[in-house]
Every structure is written in C-alpha cells, then in structure tokens.
Amino acid sequence: MARTKSEERAESKKLAYLKALERKLLWLSAWTIHNANHIREARDGLKVGGHQASCASVATLMTALYFDVLRPNDRVAVKPHASPVFHAIQYLFGNQSRDKLKQFRSLGGAQSYPSRTKDGDDVDISTGSVGLGVGLTLFASMVRDYIQLHRLAPEQEQPGRMIAIMGDAELDEGNVYEALLEGWKHDVRNLWWMIDYNRQSLDRVVNDKLFQKIKDFFQAVGWQVVILKHGKLQQAAFERRGGAALRQWIDDCPNELYCALTFKGGAAWRERLLRDIGAVAGMRELLGDHSDDALQALMTNLAGHDMKSVLEALNAVDSDVPHCFIIYTIKGYGLPFAGHKDNHAGLMNVEQMADFQNAMGIAEGNEWEPFAGMDIDEQGLRRFLEEVPFNQAGAARQLAADKVPLPAVFDVRASGKTSTQEAFGRVLNDLGRGDSELARHIVTTSPDVTVSTNLGGWVNQRGIFNRADREDVFHSEKVVSMQKWALSRNGQHIELGIAENNMFLLLASLGLSAPLFGARLLPVGTVYDPFIARGLDALNYACYQDARFMLVGTPSGISLAPEGGAHQSISTPLIGMGQPGLTLFEPAYADELAEIMLWGFGHMQDADGGSLYMRLSTRAIEQPRREMNETLRGDILHGAYWRAAPAPDAPLALAYCGALAAEAEEAYQALLEDIPGAGLLAVTSPDRLHGDWLAARRARSAGEGAGAPSHIESLLAQLRPGAALISVLDGHPATLSWLGSVAGHRPYPLGVTSFGESGDANALYRKHAIDTDAILDMAALACLDAVR
Ligand SMILES: Cc1ncc(C[n+]2csc(CCOP(=O)(O)OP(=O)(O)O)c2C)c(N)n1
Numbered sequence: 174m175a176r177t178k179s180e181e182r183a184e185s186k187k188l189a190y191l192k193a194l195e196r197k198l199l200w201l202s203a204w205t206i207h208n209a210n211h212i213r214e215a216r217d218g219l220k221v222g223g224h225q226a227s228c229a230s231v232a233t234l235m236t237a238l239y240f241d242v243l244r245p246n247d248r249v250a251v252k253p254h255a256s257p258v259f260h261a262i263q264y265l266f267g268n269q270s271r272d273k274l275k276q277f278r279s280l281g282g283a284q285s286y287p288s289r290t291k292d293g294d295d296v297d298i299s300t301g302s303v304g305l306g307v308g309l310t311l312f313a314s315m316v317r318d319y320i321q322l323h324r325l326a327p328e329q330e331q332p333g334r335m336i337a338i339m340g341d342a343e344l345d346e347g348n349v350y351e352a353l354l355e356g357w358k359h360d361v362r363n364l365w366w367m368i369d370y371n372r373q374s375l376d377r378v379v380n381d382k383l384f385q386k387i388k389d390f391f392q393a394v395g396w397q398v399v400i401l402k403h404g405k406l407q408q409a410a411f412e413r414r415g416g417a418a419l420r421q422w423i424d425d426c427p428n429e430l431y432c433a434l435t436f437k438g439g440a441a442w443r444e445r446l447l448r449d450i451g452a453v454a455g456m457r458e459l460l461g462d463h464s465d466d467a468l469q470a471l472m473t474n475l476a477g478h479d480m481k482s483v484l485e486a487l488n489a490v491d492s493d494v495p496h497c498f499i500i501y502t503i504k505g506y507g508l509p510f511a512g513h514k515d516n517h518a519g520l521m522n523v524e525q526m527a528d529f530q531n532a533m534g535i536a537e538g539n540e541w542e543p544f545a546g547m548d549i550d551e552q553g554l555r556r557f558l559e560e561v562p563f564n565q566a567g568a569a570r571q572l573a574a575d576k577v578p579l580p581a582v583f584d585v586r587a588s589g590k591t592s593t594q595e596a597f598g599r600v601l602n603d604l605g606r607g608d609s610e611l612a613r614h615i616v617t618t619s620p621d622v623t624v625s626t627n628l629g630g631w632v633n634q635r636g637i638f639n640r641a642d643r644e645d646v647f648h649s650e651k652v653v654s655m656q657k658w659a660l661s662r663n664g665q666h667i668e669l670g671i672a673e674n675n676m677f678l679l680l681a682s683l684g685l686s687a688p689l690f691g692a693r694l695l696p697v698g699t700v701y702d703p704f705i706a707r708g709l710d711a712l713n714y715a716c717y718q719d720a721r722f723m724l725v726g727t728p729s730g731i732s733l734a735p736e737g738g739a740h741q742s743i744s745t746p747l748i749g750m751g752q753p754g755l756t757l758f759e760p761a762y763a764d765e766l767a768e769i770m771l772w773g774f775g776h777m778q779d780a781d782g783g784s785l786y787m788r789l790s791t792r793a794i795e796q797p798r799r800e801m802n803e804t805l806r807g808d809i810l811h812g813a814y815w816r817a818a819p820a821p822d823a824p825l826a827l828a829y830c831g832a833l834a835a836e837a838e839e840a841y842q843a844l845l846e847d848i849p850g851a852g853l854l855a856v857t858s859p860d861r862l863h864g865d866w867l868a869a870r871r872a873r874s875a876g877e878g879a880g881a882p883s884h885i886e887s888l889l890a891q892l893r894p895g896a897a898l899i900s901v902l903d904g905h906p907a908t909l910s911w912l913g914s915v916a917g918h919r920p921y922p923l924g925v926t927s928f929g930e931s932g933d934a935n936a937l938y939r940k941h942a943i944d945t946d947a948i949l950d951m952a953a954l955a956c957l958d959a960v961r
C-alpha cells in the first residue's frame with residue numbers, strides 16, 4: 174500500500190531518531206567500559222574488563238528492538254557481553270542511574286552481565302553462561318502458553334514474544350539444540366532468536382559455512398529462518414554495473430578475510446577487489462566512485478548495521494511461528510578494532526578513545542550527557558523516547574502474583590515400611606485427587622523419569638500438558654496399564670525427553686512465571702539424583718535468577734544398589750549445601766517428608782524464600798509411630814532433632830541423614846548396652862543446619878551480641894564437649910563431618926567416598942562401610958580413642 178507523504182515524513186524522522194540513538198548506545202557502551210577500566214580508580218590491580226566490540230556489533234539491533242519493535246509484554250534475554258548496551262538503553266529510558274553506569278562492574282554498580290536479581294533496571298532474564306539465556310526463552314514461551322491455556326494469566330496480559338539476542342558462538346553450546354528439539358515436540362510459539370552473526374567468538378573467527386548449518390538446524394525443527402545479510406548501501410551497489418560480481422565476491426569471501434579487510438579499511442578493500450574482480454565490467458567505475466572511507470562504509474554495510482533493513486525484517490513478522498534471524502554484523506563495528514580477531518576482550522586505549530570521542534562529537538565533561546553529540550532536535554527526540562512503546566509500562570513490567578494458600582497438613586498415613594520416594598508420590602497423588610488451589614498451581618515435570626520417580630499417580634489424576642488434546646491410545650485400545658497418559662491443554666505435567674539440562678531450564682522458566690507473567694506456578698521437577706550433575710549449570714542459573722521450584726533427586730546414593738556406580742550419587746548433598754538459593758533436605762521418614770514439602774511450597778512463595786531440593790530414596794524403612802507436634806515439626810524444618818537425647822555425661826552420639834536411619838537406629842540400640850546415655854541425632858537438612866550455624870557465628874563476629882544460638886548449637890549443647898560424634902549418610906561424609914566442630918566434639922564421619930557398583934544394598938553398605946557394623950566399629954574406635 175502506497176504511503177502518504179506525511180507517513181513517509183514520520184517514518185524518516187523515526188529513522189533519524191533511531192540512528193541517533195544507535196550512535197548513542199555505541200558511545201555509551203564503549204564509554205561505560207572505558208570509564209570502568211581507565212578512569213575509575215582501580216583498587217586491587219585486577220583487570221576490570223568489558224566487551225566494547227561485542228557491544229558494537231549489536232547496537233543497531235538493540236536500538237531497533239528496544240526503541241521500536243518491542244512491546245512491554247515481550248521478554249528478552251540479552252547476550253551477556255552486551256550488558257553495557259542494555260544498561261545504556263535503560264539509562265536513556267530513565268530507568269538506570271548515571272552512578273550505576275559509572276560503577277559498572279564494581280560493587281553496587283551495573284552488572285557485567287545482565288542480572289535479574291542484582292540489576293535494578295528491568296532485566297527480564299539473566300545471562301552470563303552462554304547458551305542458557307537462549308534456552309530459557311524457549312521454555313519461557315512454553316510456560317507463557319501453559320498459563321494462558323490454564324487460565325492462570327492475568328486477564329489484561331496478552332502473550333508477548335520471548336526473545337533471545339544471542340552471540341553466534343552461543344550456538345556451540347549443546348543445550349541450545351537440546352532445547353530446540355524439545356521446543357519442536359511442544360510446538361513452541363512466539364519465540365525469536367536473533368543471532369548476532371559477527372562470525373567471531375572469543376578466540377577466533379568461525380567457520381564460513383556455519384550459517385548454512387544454522388539454517389538447516391532451525392528449519393529442521395519448523396522454525397522460520399530470516400537471513401539479514403546486506404544493508405541498503407550494498408543492495409544499491411549490487412544494482413549497478415559490476416554489482417552482481419561484487420555481491421558474488423562478498424558471498425564467497427571467507428569470514429577470516431572479511432574480518433581482516435574490515436580491520437584494515439578502504440584501501441585494503443580496494444586493492445583486494447581490484448585484484449580479484451577488477452576486470453569485471455563496471456567494477457573500476459564502481460570502486461572509483463567510492464573514496465576509501467566510502468568503500469569501507471560500503472563493504473561493512475551489512476544488514477545488521479543497517480537500521481532500515483533491520484526494522485523491515487523485524488516488523489515484517491506476522492505469525493507466531495518461532496523465528497531465527499541470522500543477522501550479519503561486524504564485531505567492533507564503528508570502533509578502531511572492528512573485525513580484528515583479537516577484539517573480543519579488546520579495549521580502546523586512551524588515545525583511541527579520545528579519537529572516538531572526537532568523532533562522536535562529545536565534548537570533554539559531557540561523556541554521560543544523554544543528548545550530547547547528537548545532531549538532532551533534542552525536544553523531538555525526548556518526545557520520541559517518552560513515546561517508545563516498550564517503555565510505556567514502566568515499573569509495571571515487574572509483575573507479581575498472589576500467594577497460593579496452603580493446607581494445614583499433608584496427611585501421608587504411613588505405617589509399616591515405606592520410602593521417602595513412595596511418600597512423595599503419595600503426597601502428590603493425594604493433591605492430584607483433590608481440588609485445592611495448591612494443586613491447581615502445581616506443575617510437575619521430569620526428563621523421562623516420571624514413572625520411576627513416582628509421579629505416575631499425580632499424572633494419572635492431572636494429565637499431561639500439550640497444546641493440542643490427544644487421547645491415550647493404549648487406554649482407548651484397552652491395553653491394561655497403570656499409567657493414563659492423556660495429553661491435553663489442561664494437563665499439569667510437562668513431560669520432557671531425557672535431557673536433564675532442559676528440565677532445569679524449564680524449572681527456571683516455570684519458577685519465574687510470577688515475575689515474568691504474573692501467574693504463580695509451583696513447579697516440581699524429578700530427576701535421578703546422580704543426573705543432577707548433567708544439568709548443574711542450568712540449575713545454578715535457575716537459582717541465580719531466583720526462580721522458585723522444588724527439585725526432587727530420587728533415587729539417590731548407593732542405596733540404588735543394583736543400578737550400579739554410574740547411577741549412584743555421592744556428592745549431591747554437597748551440591749545441595751553449596752548451591753545458593755536452594756535448600757537441601759534429606760528426610761528419612763514419610764512424616765518428615767510431608768512437613769518439608771508443605772514448608773517448601775510456602776518457602777517457594779516467600780519474598781525472601783528460595784527453592785527446595787529433596788534428596789530421596791527408594792529404600793523402604795520402618796516408620797516411627799508418632800504424632801506430629803509443633804516442636805517436632807519445627808525441628809524437622811530447622812534441620813535436626815534428637816531421636817534420643819544424650820544423657821548429660823554421655824561419651825558418644827550418632828548422627829544420621831536420610832535412608833541410613835535404619836542402620837543408625839539399629840547401631841544405636843546395640844550401643845545402648847554399653848553406653849546407656851548415648852544420643853541419636855536425626856538430621857533432616859544438613860544445609861539448613863550449616864547455614865543457620867554460619868549465620869549465627871557471622872552475626873556474633875560482626876558484634877551483634879551473643880544472639881540466639883543456632884539450631885545445631887542448641888542441640889549439640891546437650892552432648893558434653895569432647896564426646897564422640899559419629900555421623901553417617903548415603904553420600905559424601907563431608908556433609909556431616911563439620912558437626913564435630915560446632916561444640917567441640919570428636920567427629921567420626923562415615924559416608925561414601927568412592928564409586929559404587931552393582932550389588933545389593935547389604936553388600937554395598939558393607940563395602941563402603943556405612944552399615945550397622947561399620948557404625949559400631951567406628952563407635953568402638955571412638956571409645957578407644959577416648960581412653961588412649
Ligand atoms: C558457558 C560459558 N563458557 C564460556 C564463557 C566465556 N565467554 C564469554 S563470551 C564468549 C564468546 C562469545 O562469542 P559470541 O557468542 O559469538 O559473542 P560475540 O562477543 O561475538 O557477540 C565466551 C567463550 C561464557 N560466558 N559462558
């Protein structure tokens with residue numbers, strides 16, 4: 174449709190504003206990094222760093238997105254090293270302070286990589302570990318669909334697009350492909366991945382034919398691939414005589430040569446082009462019409478630096494099919510090291526910066542002025558900025574959701590022998606059968622271990638989530654099975670393929686649905702405990718963003734005896750203790766598990782709460798006959814309680830965690846004959862005990878008075894100093910060995926320190942010295958030591 178004159182005028186005015194803003198972002202990002210490295214006082218002699226070249230290559234794209242294309246309900250993951258561009262955008266919007274930019278990469282300043290929790294300027298999705306932010310956007314689009322189809326989304330909130338602005342080297346991360354495949358299975362929508370195709374990573378220039386492979390990958394899983402290669406200048410030149418040969422030469426030019434010539438500039442381009450295609454009719458004229466500077470501008474006029482080309486491509490999208498944009502750019506575009514293969518962490522030196530500042534028309538002292546050096550009417554630009562669609566919501570982009578009310582108790586009715594994994598399945602099954610608000614907000618997920626981690630009952634009640642309804646063929650064909658796997662948009666279990674990393678990214682997305690989408694979800698993910706390690710970086714990433722979820726690692730330890738060493742977990746308790754934002758519990762009994770789960774669903778919703786990791790077992794053990802009461806509940810949640818308190822003069826106590834409760838109990842009974850006052854300490858959360866203990870010590874050391882003793886200090890005050898403390902768990906002994914240092918006891922830690930193998934539990938417990946006899950042997954040693 175032909176545009177009117179006034180529409181054309183408005184369009185060209187907008188373009189002028191956007192180009193001015195693009196220059197401003199290039200300047201501010203480079204200056205922010207320069208200031209941090211060369212101007213701010215260095216206190217520790219360490220390099221500060223920053224990525225001027227990586228910022229330069231996305232300045233155009235990010236300008237087009239943030240100042241024109243994006244809407245407030247879109248959510249964006251910005252490639253980590255473009256953080257200064259992001260902060261500069263927020264600065265121009267008025268959402269970021271000058272001081273934070275000045276303090277970039279220092280304590281309290283803008284973060285080196287965009288951070289949801291540490292930056293205050295509207296970061297949607299943290300990035301840093303390359304590939305993960307990209308994957309997260311895919312799962313976030315699934316989650317957005319989920320809450321829409323479950324009618325959990327706030328009414329006024331329309332689904333936005335999930336967008337990753339990514340470096341081309343992020344495509345080397347395997348997690349990207351794991352996510353792509355899962356996304357295809359789940360028919361993801363409203364997802365844009367925008368590849369800053371500067372053909373450079375940290376160390377080197379990437380392979381020439383990479384784009385073709387990228388294209389193939391994405392098309393194979395149903396994505397629309399859009400390639401933005403040539404800018405308007407180049408396109409115009411291609412129309413001239415000799416233009417076709419020029420185009421062919423560019424298309425055939427190896428990435429390394431293109432980068433090198435970009436770095437060298439106009440004269441080098443001319444020499445090379447004359448040598449290669451100078452004989453082509455019209456070529457000499459074409460080159461002759463360009464000064465060296467103009468030729469450099471022409472040859473570096475890739476679409477990713479051509480505002481008009483970028484806007485056209487982005488504004489042309491009219492479907493919700495996932496889109497991959499391969500956007501040709503030059504790393505360091507507009508900066509003196511453009512194209513140089515060593516430019517990744519390269520910084521302009523002081524002289525280069527002075528030249529750049531001069532070229533940008535920014536007077537000394539005006540470096541931070543938002544409108545300095547802009548050859549444009551300032552009032553008009555200010556108005557334009559005020560009207561930018563993305564910035565209309567302001568602080569309202571930070572969403573929240575009400576807390577989901579919780580029942581007073583989870584009734585597990587366990588008697589006789591049962592395992593924590595079985596009890597976990599029962600709690601969820603009961604929830605699934607009811608119609609509580611809590612159940613409505615729970616979403617479960619598992620990487621192909623749904624049935625073997627006891628989620629089957631819940632899934633039978635609640636069904637599997639799928640955008641399109643599909644019946645369970647086995648069920649309709651009357652094939653007898655315990656599992657009803659009906660797929661529907663109402664389903665509350667998201668079944669994933671065996672890619673643990675994907676599950677953690679999905680948990681991260683589900684666990685951010687309150688701040689991102691205004692809908693509270695309570696995600697529960699199950700995984701075989703040893704395979705937590707497979708998704709560990711994504712788990713760390715989820716916690717880093719303060720996503721809230723319940724992770725269930727089950728089965729765990731060498732108790733998974735016949736499965737062999739590769740399936741038995743050893744160090745996961747230490748992971749649970751060491752991971753910020755994640756609280757590890759390892760209950761022994763069903764009633765403990767029920768209390769922990771209930772507390773967990775609250776903790777996941779508390780403003781200063783966090784996520785939960787329950788390490789469970791398939792080992793069925795005799796359940797204690799007891800009534801829950803406030804004291805016991807509090808002790809379980811704080812991490813430990815005396816099953817049998819020691820007598821005041823007792824020389825020894827046993828401490829256990831998890832499934833080894835049975836061995837500890839048996840050893841304890843045997844010990845009573847010789848040591849009638851011995852104690853038996855049940856540890857439900859080494860993590861909470863340890864954290865609380867450290868916090869109490871820190872508070873005291875900071876001069877905050879004696880304060881209340883930590884939970885473990887109170888408990889161990891009952892055991893006389895110098896007594897032996899034997900600890901045992903099906904995991905690394907360091908999990909509990911520190912207990913000895915709390916109140917001056919002698920630690921005798923038992924646990925697993927080498928790989929297991931196939932066997933029955935008795936054989937393996939013996940071999941790894943965590944059985945009843947091993948506990949008794951250790952007790953004998955402790956008694957001997959006491960008299961030596
Ligand atoms: C998982 C992980 N490994 C390594 C790094 C270190 N690193 C940061 S950026 C980068 C290369 C990025 O290249 P590319 O994605 O092409 O971004 P560009 O700077 O070219 O835009 C590397 C290896 C990281 N951040 N995360």
Ligand SMILES: [Mg+2]
Binds near residue numbers: 340341370371
């Ligand atoms: Mg790159």
